[in-house]
Amino acid sequence: AQSVAQPEDQVNVAEGNPLTVKCTYSVSGNPYLFWYVQYPNRGLQFLLKYITGDNLVKGSYGFEAEFNKSQTSFHLKKPSALVSDSALYFCAVRDNYQLIWGAGTKLIIKP
């Protein structure tokens, strides 16, 4: 069965520093991978996805993610964090007709 893991419940980063939110996956076949963000009291918003092609995927709000097949990872990154990036981030992988979601990582950016 497909699965996705976000090993960190919370990530703390100082404003202006680079950030990484980790995601690893387990799939049979080629993975379709997604990142979503949830701001407080809001619905989830799509950030980016990997289906095929370049291993570095660029998305909304300056985020990017690096697909690494050998490490079965799809880490979310941003070169310079903003306080407004503070939110809950979800990684997801396609499994037939649904997405399997990670447990979420709370990102806190401190001024």
Next chain:
Amino acid sequence: DTAVSQTPKYLVTQMGNDKSIKCEQNLGHDTMYWYKQDSKKFLKIMFSYNNKELIINETVPNRFSPKSPDKAHLNLHINSLELGDSAVYFCASSPGLVDTQYFGPGTRLTVL
């Protein structure tokens, strides 16, 4: 222009009551979903409809019944509400099966 809308935003009710949550999307998408997000923010798929046909029906108590009158609407009816039903319920839509999903703002259900 709201893409995926849900009503109501907040719902407070007593145990044993029956309630409905409505969802509408104006994106022209074929697929719609209901998710439950618990107090620990864990997301669980409940149902998925594609072109008004039920595709996913996860292990959800049969007190929960989705209804899709047309492709733009997917409503959720809950009978005999229980304390454990308290959660945030999200509706989402996508162009097709397992495309990028677009979420509504959520309905916070509190059962007293």
